[in-house]
Amino acid sequence: DGPAVIFDLGGKFDRSFNESAFNGAQRWAEETGGTFREIELQSDAQREQAMRRLAEAGANPIVMAGFLQETPLSVVAPDYPDTTFVIIDAVVDAPNVRSVIFAEHEGSYLVGMLAAMASETGTVGFVGGMDVPLISAFGCGYAQGVVAVNPEATVIANMTGTTPAAWNDPVRGGELTRGQIARGADVVYAAAGGTGLGVLQVAADEGILSIGVDSNQNYLHPGSVLTSMLKRVDVAVYDAFLAGPDVETGVHVFGLEEEGVGYALDEFNAELITAEMQEAVDAARAAIIAGELMVHDYRTDGTCPVQMQ
Amino acid sequence: MDKMPKWADVVLIPLISVVLALVVSGLVVAIIGESPWRAMEIMVRGAFGSAYGWGYTLYYATNFIFTGLAVAVAFHARLFNIGGEGQAALGGLGVAIILLGVAWPHWTIALLAAVLFSAAFGAVWAAVPAYLQAKRGSHIVITTIMFNYIASALMVYLLVNVFRVEGSMSPESATFAEAVHLPNAASFAGFLGFRGSTPLNFSFFLALLACVFVWLLIWRTRLGYEIRAFGHSDSAAVYAGINPTKIIMITMIISGALAGMMAINVVMGEAERLVLDFVEGAGFVGIAVALMGRSHPVGVILAALLFGALYQGGAELQFEMPAISREMVVVIQALVILFTGALDNMVRMPMQAFFLSLRRRREAGARTPAE
């Protein structure tokens, strides 16, 4: 009875994908008047426990966000053939699992183009959160977008840390940003959860531009946040909740075409994005959708065609 | 002559302290607008109300027994090992290396190998701070904390760059071969209602065995005698011909090995693969467990059980009462540590006075008729 969502270790208000997932569920609840169950994980060992509990309680579908859920789900899913599971950010090959993955590299490509066009110095920055392939994919897509606009451009990339604490270290995010500014960066893209808030803050203090991530963060520092790379986890959750137990299983890629990823344009950054920039980006977007432009996904081979510093 | 009976010291006081901690926790729960009674009931039922609950409670307790023993052993030599976290992480590395590197025919042999490797890896991670303490006087509290951070960085590097499965995003190793999966409670205690999904596994017995081992070591062997002697007085130890360097090294190696073996429960027994950050604070909880358990294996088992129950009961609490977040559970744990570990004299002092006055009255009563 009713859908459920499992939030990963970051917690449901991580201002990153967990929060986005929560927003999607919330929107569904508000629009349909339905109720959903939710679990915030405390530890790794609880992943399976949480899935099993919800499945046994009759929740259907059960949505979970985060690539760390992949292995537990592949163990649990076969035990509950009548329950549909939805996993976001990973692929689990089972008949009752819907795998939703996002083409973050494509969205990042677009904001990379914007960054290159907005940059006066020809140097742009990237601050990642925890150093995992997913975040490298953000960075790599971004770098490709930058170089597409300005082949001479320099992309400075930093990861905040190697442990999950890296999602929550705005101070270090800020310091990294300062360093990047000193090296000439005048646009910095933060793909770092809570750490990104520090990035955006310093960018605003120093009078340079920043790019937010996951949800629309343009409002945080109007006039300083160039745009945000949207990753519509909320849409994925909302869709799954709306479809209910009969949600289509299999792998679903949320790319530009599905509006699963994209860049944010609103009143807070209207003055920063010129018509000309918008035009260029939209053209690229169309080309990617049409398959004319291939953005390399770091996750496929662990390499990036663009050298970052 | 003691001020009060031993049972009061060992059982009554911790019990009252835990109750106090729960009362304060209840207040916090009430303040955020939920019913403390219902919360309490959910926690107790969640932890002990079913084979399912017991499975998780004992699974967590297994971790805490290992890390608690690790801290306890070091305590006996007056060494404060805050490095359980890193030592356990390294233990996991040892487990993964040996289980992925060799095609084991059967879990029993694999378990032996895993014990050896997890212990050895944990021991090495403890031996470096121990050596620096013994030879260079570097404060072991600080070096072990530093080694936690270093271990964490090392594990990330290895998981991301070495162990990660081709094409997978998760920083985790491949799943171990079917043959080395440890039997879980369903297979050896299915009759108690444990199901196939329970995380409780064979390592639980290993933990109990470790308790027996530690008890024998500390209270029945010459080495344990020397460890305790050194812990009480290093000058006296030198008088007796006990070599401080040797004791520091051996004690920390045993301590690190015990912490490392925690990985068997999580990595080999439950996850069946090496995942990032699988220790999840068990190294720190071990400190509380050792202190609460008065560094005695039986005390460690009881304290580990309490913390296992808090973990599992807390998880259920969150499942059932969405308003209670996982941080609320952290608060409850903190209060339990505070009341049982640091504020225990708050209970003990009045209890001592009480038992003393009881005794006085008894003695007075015994004297009067004689006169």
Added chain:
Amino acid sequence: MTAHAIELKGISKAFGPVQANRNISMSVAKGTIHGIVGENGAGKSTLMSILYGFYKADRGEIWIDGKLTPIPDSQAAIRAGIGMVHQHFKLVENFTVVENVILGAEDGALLRPSIAKARRLLTELSEEYGLKVDPDAMIEDLSVGHQQRVEILKQLYRHADILILDEPTGVLTPAEADQLFRILERLKEEGKTIILITHKLREIMEITDTVSVMRRGEMTNTVKTADTSPAELAEMMVGRKVLLEVDKAPATPGDVVLKVDKLRVVRGGVERLKGVSLEIRRGEILGIAGVAGNGQTELLQVLGGMIPAQGGTVTLHNEPLDVTGKHSNGQTRRARGIGHVPEDRQTEGLIMAYEAWENVAFGYHQDPKYNTGLLMNNAAIKDDCADKMARYDVRPPNPRLPARNFSGGNQQKIVVAREMDRAPDLLLVGQPTRGVDIGAIEFIHKQIIALRDQGKAILLVSVELDEIMGLSDRIAVMFDGRIMGERLPSETNENELGLLMAGVTQGAA
């Protein structure tokens, strides 16, 4: 009759189940020296600590100069003009002398004026009373004798009219003790009142006007010193007749057991032993006399394997003994038949938290008779402990009692039992009776002589000249890391030894 400087009325104090003081009343006349004697654990220190406000009495009143004066804390005691030199000094080891003196008695919030004033006053005081100490020396660098001076200066600095001294001479050389008594007499002449706790009846007889005897928490007698005798006091303390003189037959020395040749020890950059050579034979007690800190401690520690030597050779029964290398430790010494009663029972000889039976195995825990296979045979150790406790008169004879719950004398008996009962070929003994009551002293001395009479060699180190003179068959005097000379007890006297101990050789004298 003048008012009493101190009057205690019905003082009682319990530490948990231990009744340390029971309904004690006592009065001390102004301008007199009052002695308190009693066995270890009789409650002397407790009573005085109550007077000083360190402990709070459960019941009872304190009257100072005829006025009821509640003393809830030391601040109140200081205000009432009471000063106390504790048995275990209460000094901050890594502070200087001035800092320790002004601590708690500073003038004003800033230190500089206080320190200047204290320095001036210290110079005055030290000239007036001959209490010389360097105001800027660190306490930890001072000898115990000097540390005690600091304690006394502290009290004088605070203008104490009533001075309590708890076993002040336990750590002093005879000369230092003498000097202390001269100072006490001067203070008495100035009208100050002094209470002196000591185990040495000679001191009581020498300096006090009145003396009280405590037994098991109660004050049993108070007498005029002039009306009593050491033997009588001893009997009042212990409840039986005590032999105050050491009674021993002449020695019959045999082969050489221990031969030490040019032993050198450097510790903390200082050369503590500068080439010590000596010999001890079977059936002989060699006493080492000397002021504390002249290398006796290091000599015992090297021979006992606690610290390595930097040079020299040692042979035991003509076999070399490794004193410089890796295998020089307490275990290998014991294996060669060397017993060692260390100077400090509380930090070396015993693990205070261990129960008596565990302490009985301390250092001998590798002994096969205490072990079965991998494990220790606790039952065997407990049996052995009960046996030793019975034979060495350890009270209470309870193997399960932690060492810290025994009185000093009984703690020492446990160490003595452990080290002597095996009849080691060579016994090293350091300060065997420091802080021990006379009953226990008598017992320990008897044991040492009995061991000698079994034909064992004994090296005795003590700062008590009486003890050295009474027990030794030969006396070697140490000064500044060297042996100044050897004497036979029958052919020397305290004066001559005292000069040697001060580094004065025959020629110069």
Added chain:
Amino acid sequence: MDFLTIVQILDSTVRLATPLLLACLAGLWSERAGIFDIGLEGKMLAAAFFSAAIAFTTGSVWLGLFAGIVASVFLSGLHGVASITFRGNQLISGVAINFLAAGLTVVIAQTWFQQGGRTPQLATESRFGNIVLPGAETRIRDIAQQGPLGQVYSELISGHSILVYVALLMVPLTWFLLYRTRFGLRLRAVGENPAAVDTAGVSVVGLRYAAVVICGVLCGLAGAYLATALNAGFVKDMSAGRGFIALAALIFAKWRPWYALSACLLFGLFDAIGNRYQNIQLGEFIVPVQFMQALPYILVVIVLAGLVGKAIPPRAGGEPYVKER
């Protein structure tokens, strides 16, 4: 490496060293009085939360600072009650306080702000702004145009929050109080030998509580700095192990104020360098980012092993003062 980069790293060093320094001095006060405190982390965290929360709700960063200090002092008081009055285990009390702060800050934040255990972002007015010394440039891009002296002045000396200057002032102040006043003498004595202080007629308990309160105030400053100066608001676990690093610095500094300053600057420098340089290429070999991030910790170990040797803590440290057992 150009000059501006060096200046920037030093600038970053000062910023990153400030919370360490405040926490380190806090630990110094407490441990000098004989109370070991591994709960610095928790106190900083609590102070960070309350300063941000109150700064946000009132709009006044000074009220926020005050609230942060009150919160930190409250936890200090708890530590005091546990370790002074009830003679509990100081280490475990510290551990408990760390857990308590980690949990409670988020629970309260969630109840007050419903933003998942965070405070809302602070507006510029409710943060500690940077003090710009006369004639100094503020923006990195302008500073880059200046000469070396100007760069040092504008980047390194000017442009820090007031709390940075306060923290630096705390060093001589601490030194003066500890070594030149009656209070300091007694306080140090109580950490070495409380019985000596007690028999000198001074209250051991009073002194220790005073030390613990000072520790709380300094931790409060450290936490407030994190949330309202370095950052713009509270996020969970934002102290990120700084309390422990401060303890390492304290030991490294052998419990002395000026050494504490050097130790914290050194750790700040490690941190700044670790932030700035990642994936360094040495010939064929690429130093992995994880190594660079572990570098501060590795250096701490090397420094402790090689340079300090035996650091002797205050002798009565960690032990409750018990007169009657």
